[in-house]
Amino acid sequence: MFIFKSKPPLLRYICVYPKHNLCRTLKTVNPRVRFAPSPTGYLHLGGLRTALYNYLFAKSRGGAFVLRIEDTDQSRKVEGSVDALIQDLEWAGIECDEGPAKGGKYGPYVQSERLHIYQEQIKKLLDNGSAYKCFCTERRLNILRRDAIKSQKIPKYDNRCRNLSQEVIREKMKAGTPYCIRFKLSSDCLFFDDLIFGGIAYDVSINEGDPVLLKSDGYPTYHFANVVDDHLMGVTHVLRGVEWQISTTKHLLIYKAFGWTPPQFGHMPLIVNPDGTKLSKRHSDVRVEDYRNNGIYPLALVNYITLSGGGFDHVPGAGVRLKTMEELAKEFQIDKVSSHPSRLNPDLLEECNRLEIKRQLQDEELTKTIVTKVQKLVTEKYPEENLNISEDHVRNVLNWSTSRLTRIEELASSKFGFLWILPSNTVDVNKEVFEKLINTLEDISMKEFEQNCLKDHLKDFSTKNGIKFPVLMKMMRSALSGLNEGPGVAEMMQLLGKYQSLERIKAVMR
Structure with missing residues (x-):
């Protein structure tokens, strides 16, 4: 057994058991997975990785990939971000089977359009005693947070309204006192088998007070809407970032309160820089849109992500092999995803893009x-x-x-x-030498008009005609390009081809 001892203190109570062979227990028949981003801005590399691995997991097992927009925090919503997000996913080759633009029998697929559903479901928890109305003001909650910080304790709600009498509740309701609805956390130390990290057990009540399920404005919190939507949409596997691992036992308690069977969970590790530091959304190297605008092809970016995160067979020393989306789906194995942070290697991105150009x-x-x-x-x-x-x-x-x-x-x-730019005819060259050079080049066969052979021919020409090789190269560079720097003359001639090389040399003699 391994126990995290990192800060903040709440992580001390997560117990992680060694990862075992999960292939035997993994439900693989027609899974339903979802990618559920918030419309708070651009799609970043971590989000694309989450969407990609969900997509590959579904496609590798004949399942469905669902796109759901989690916009319950209306204050953070960015106009136009949903359309941009869908465009980024489509550009990357990730096509949803159900979603806001495509529809499906489990819609709506935007949470702000599902408020009536959350109202119906919250009533079930109120009726069975798993949730309660909380009338605490924001001022009181701020005081609790302030006092906890002063005492060097973890700020959390003190569950004051959990045991209010029915009479007090009726009086406050009659007076129109605003309220939210909270979930009654139990002290169960729940265990779940993380598809990537292995067995995890955590008692969420140690570090948290009763969480809000439905805010006073009628909008659900992430934790409540997430559970309700995953269940009602038939989601069988939840693959998401490791930052949500700490919340999973809380979600399991909500599933238990409803009497629902939870999906299987897998949490993907952070994507980090080559030096191990966390990627920052402030930097342009995390936006999918920036990769697209900077000449990176979608298949190159997709392969780049998979090379850093695992989940596929890789032969050490075999080099980079660009795989199509179909090949990636066929090869993907969730139990081979690494639980260690995924370190990006920018050189691999450049190599993937070069291979994609070559493929096209x-x-x-x-x-x-x-x-x-x-x-x-x-x-x-x-x-x-x-x-x-x-x-x-x-x-x-x-x-x-x-x-x-x-x-x-x-x-x-x-x-x-x-x-591309044809040189002008104002280049100062030795016409007598160039006339002989033209005759020599015309006699060279197309087969020999390649870098190594050309270099040998040019050296031989300089020796026979008593002209120093560097001097000849300087004149030829001026005639071919009009530039002082660039690739070698022989390489330039091979690239331009025999016909154009001769035409450029002849042009400076006119």
Whole structure:
């Protein structure tokens, strides 16, 4: 048995038992899972990981993936965030089977549209004595919190209204005193088998007072709505972030009070930076939208997440292999998800994106789309230049770039301007030398017009014609690109191709 001893103190009372082989007990027939974000802003990397693993878990077992919007905290709702969230999920290749935009027999799928359902369900808990009306004012609750902090104790509600007499309740109701509804926590030390962490036991009443289920404005809290919706929507497995692990025994008590069978729970560890520090939502490297805008392909980002979090077979030393969504779903195994924090490796993201570009260039239709994108990027970057952005040239550049570049947008950078901008004919070169060079290049076969062979031919040419090799390279670089820096001359010629290389050299002689 292992006991957490980290701060805050409430974590001391979580007992974690060693993870065992859960495959034998895992219910795998047609599971129903859900991704239930709050519309408080953008979709971040952690949220995408949660959605992805739920999606893969469902698809790997012929189940259903449900999208539910948990907007009970109306004060934090950001306009337009639901549409943006759905767009991000669709961009990543995660399609919901049921949800706000798609519908389904368990809707509505937005919690603010389910208030009548929560009112019906809260009555059941009031009737069976599992919940009660609390008339404590916000001022009294603030005093409790202040006094607890002064005494260096954990702030929690003192359950004052739990034992109010019916007469007092009637008087307060008659007077129109505002109230919320709280749940009666018991001192049960509940145990559950976490699909990722193993066995966990925790007595929530040690560190918490009776929690609010329904606020005075009629909106449910997360803990109540979460349990009610998961049950009524037939959710069989809940895969969510480890930050909710501490609340799971509280949710189990609510399930018990209703007499409902709870789903199986699995909590995914934090995603952290390479140095182990927690990702910050303030940084642009956690927004899915930013990855998309910065030239990362969806399949690359999806693979990047799975490489850091486990859940798949990986052969050490085998390198990175890009997997399709279908392959990921087929291979996914919940018991192989690591319980340790998932450390991101930015180099893996770049490699995944390079592999995705390479994969798309093997498909004719996808290649056409990329060619059009490159032509547009280059035209926008150099609107007043004489450009070569023919389809053949762009395809040639793309084939060259698959082993060098990780983002298509890089091709429009100044570093690679020589690829597109035709040099002017004002370059100062030795015409006698270039006339001989043109004849030599014309005799080189297409098969030999590649970097290593070209380099040998150019060295041989410089020796036979009594011109120093660096001097020849400088003249040729000016003729080919008009730039002082860039790839080697032989590499540049291979990239430009025999025809265009000769045309550029001939152009400076006119």
